[in-house]
Amino acid sequence: RLLTSRRAPREQPPVKSCVSAGCCCHSCRYYFPCQRWLAVEEDDGQIVRELVPVDEAFVKKDSENDGQSLATLGLEQKAKSTTYTVKVKTGDKKNAGTDANVFITLYGSKDDTGVVSLKASKINKNKFERGKVDEFTVESVDIGDLKKIKIGHDNKGNSTGWFLEWVEIDAPSLGQCLKFPCGRWLDKSEDDGAIERIIFPAELQTTEYTPFVPYEITVYTSDIFGAGTDADVFIVLYGSDGICTQQKSLCLNKREQRMYFERNSVNQFIVELEDVGDIIEKIRIGHKGGGLNSGWHLDRVAIRRLLPNGK
Numbered sequence: 519r520l521l522t523s524r525r526a527p528r529e530q531p532p533v534k535s536c537v538s539a540g541c542c543c544h545s546c547r548y549y550f551p552c553q554r555w556l557a558v559e560e561d562d563g564q565i566v567r568e569l570v571p572v573d574e575a576f577v578k579k580d581s582e583n584d585g586q587s588l589a590t591l592g593l594e595q596k597a598k599s600t601t602y603t604v605k606v607k608t609g610d611k612k613n614a615g616t617d618a619n620v621f622i623t624l625y626g627s628k629d630d631t632g633v634v635s636l637k638a639s640k641i642n643k644n645k646f647e648r649g650k651v652d653e654f655t656v657e658s659v660d661i662g663d664l665k666k667i668k669i670g671h672d673n674k675g676n677s678t679g680w681f682l683e684w685v686e687i688d689a690p691s692l693g694q695c696l697k698f699p700c701g702r703w704l705d706k707s708e709d710d711g712a713i714e715r716i717i718f719p720a721e722l723q724t725t726e727y728t729p730f731v732p733y734e735i736t737v738y739t740s741d742i743f744g745a746g747t748d749a750d751v752f753i754v755l756y757g758s759d760g761i762c763t764q765q766k767s768l769c770l771n772k773r774e775q776r777m778y779f780e781r782n783s784v785n786q787f788i789v790e791l792e793d794v795g796d797i798i799e800k801i802r803i804g805h806k807g808g809g810l811n812s813g814w815h816l817d818r819v820a821i822r823r824l825l826p827n828g829k
Contacts, residue, residue, distance in 0.1 A: 548571045549571055550569040550570070550571055551569070552567060552569055554567060558637045558638045559638070559773065560773075561770070562638070562655035562657070562770065563637055563638020563639075563640075563654070563655065564634075564637075564638075564655065564656070564657065565635070565637065566634065566635070567657065568599070568631075568632075568657065568658055568659050570598040570599060570659055598659065598660070599657055599658060599659055599660075600657070600658055600659070600660060600661070600689055600691050600692065601655060601656075601657050601689070601690065601691065601790060602624065602655070602656040602657070602658070602687050602688065602689050603653060603654075603655060603687070603688040603689075603690075604622065604636070604653070604654045604655070604656050604685065604686075604687050605651055605652070605653050605654075605685070605686040605687075605688075606620075606636065606646070606651065606652045606653075606654070606669075606682070606684075606685050607650075607651045607682075607683040607684045607685075607686075608646050608647060608648060608649065608650055608651075608652075608680065608681065608682065608683060609648070609649070609681035609682065609683040609701070610648060610649035610683075611648070611681050612648075613648075613677065613679060613681075614648045614649070614680065614681035615646050615647040615648045615650075615677065615680065616646045616671060616675070616677060616678055616679060616680035616704075617646075617675030617676055617677045617678065618671035618672055618673055618674050618675045618678040618680065618713075619635060619637075619671060619672045619674060619675075620635075620636045620645070620646060620669070620670070620671045620680070621633050621634060621635050621636065621669070621670060621671070621672075622634050622636055622656070622667060622668065622669045622685075623667065623668045623669075624656065624658065624661060624664060624667055624687070625661070625664070625665050625666045625667065625668070626660075626661030626662035626663055626664050626665060627661075627662030627663045627665060628660060628661055628662030629659070629660075629661040629662065630661055631656060631658040631661060634656050636652070636654045638654065639652040639653060639654060640652075640653040640654065640655070640770065640771070641653050646680060664687065664689070664692075664694070664696055664719070665718070665719075666698075666716055666717065666718045666719070667685060667687070667698055667716070667717050668714060668715070668716045668717075669682065669685060669700075669704075669714065669715060669717065670704060670712075670713050670714020670715065671704060671713055671714070672713075673706065673713050678705070678706075678713075679703060679704070679705030679706075679707065679708060680703070680704045680705060681702070681703050681704075681705075682700040682701075682702065682703075682704055682715070683699075683700060683701060684697060684698060684699045684700055684701070685697075685698040685700065685717065686698070690729065690730035690790045691729055691730055691731070691732070691790055692729055693726055693727045693728055693729035693730070694724065694725070694726050694727075695724070695725040695726075695727075696719040696720075696723075696724050696725075697719060697720050697723035697724065698717040698718070698719055698720070699717070699720050699723075700715060700717055702715065728792065728793065729793070730790040730791055730792055730793065731790065731791070731792075731793045731823060731824075732788055732789070732790050732823065732824070733755070733788070733789055733790075733791055733821055733822070733823045734786065734787070734788055734821065734822040734823070735753060735768065735786070735787045735788075735789060735819065735820075735821050736784060736785070736786045736787075736819065736820040736821075736822075737751070737768070737778075737779065737784070737785045737786075737787070737803075737816070737819055738783075738784050738816075738817040738818045738819070738820075739779050739780060739781060739782065739783045739784075739785075739814070739815065739816065739817060740781070740782070740815040740816065740817040741781060741782035741817075742781070742815055743781075744781075744811075744813060744815070745781040745782070745814065745815035746779055746780040746781045746783070746811065746814070747779050747805060747811060747812055747813060747814035748775050748776050748779075748809045748810070748811045748812065749775065749805035749806060749807055749808060749809055749811075749812040749814065750767055750769065750775055750805055750806045750808075751767070751768050751769065751775075751778075751779060751803070751804070751805045751814070752765050752766060752767045752768065752803070752804060752805065752806070753765075753766055753768060753801060753802070753803045753819075754766070754801065754802040754803075755791060755792075755794050755798055755801055755821070756794065756798065756799050756800045756801065756802070757794025757795040757797060757798060757799060758794075758795055758797055758799060759795075761792070761794045761795060762792075762794060763791040763792045763794060764791070764792065766789055766791055768785075768787045768789070779814060798821060801819060801821070803816065803819060
């Protein structure tokens with residue numbers, strides 16, 4: 519959110535906006551739009567976000583191309599950041615689970631993510647229980663090739679000791695999934711007493727695939743009685759030569775399913791999917807049924823993506 523003073527001088531020289539590295543302007547204004555939740559129970563559950571500067575045209579409401587700039591903003595930001603899916607396996611041992619606050623730092627060849635709290639598991643309400651796998655989302659600016667991680671906890675709570683089996687980190691935009699085996703206690707009364715560990719990836723367990731690209735998908739629900747749905751809506755994109763994406767749910771959780779796709783609503787999603795090429799020949803969109811209000815009247819769908827030249 520862009521914050522400005524309530525009252526400004528009547529006359530002041532124009533301020534140039536510049537987002538390029540090595541800028542030599544005497545006066546620069548940087549725009550860091552967010553338009554995302556910082557809440558455990560919303561969006562991807564993160565309460566801290568890294569923001570990258572964008573061009574002034576994307577946030578100036580009085581610009582001539584405002585409609586296009588607002589629509590492209592999410593795509594530009596996504597293209598400048600990397601989304602990591604972090605899976606954490608707690609060991610299947612007695613007292614292996616923890617009630618402490620767990621954190622992780624990803625270290626790349628260029629930079630690191632800083633300390634990220636793993637607060638909202640996508641799979642389990644109670645995190646880090648014995649024998650369970652938890653899944654989290656971590657977003658960061660480009661840190662380069664992932665080299666190592668540091669994971670630990672704050673040793674607070676009734677049951678703090680933790681046996682960590684492994685961590686798996688998938689970065690679709692990089693086309694890489696890495697496994698970080700641990701198999702050790704993070705417990706002051708077990709093993710060497712450490713409650714945080716630095717772990718390196720197992721090369722033989724690294725999987726590489728074609729990198730994903732971000733798509734902006736805007737869904738328009740019709741304005742007729744009973745048009746909305748609480749069902750799990752999914753989409754598949756088809757390109758030329760039979761190339762298609764995986765089936766992707768547009769909502770992250772049931773809470774979002776209840777919030778989105780209401781009558782006469784417009785919902786926008788930025789999702790990373792397989793690259794189907796410059797031309798999208800068709801899409802398949804639907805839902806999985808179930809629930810009291812699963813029927814849905816869809817008006818239309820709009821899809822945008824950034825081409826290699828940035829347009």
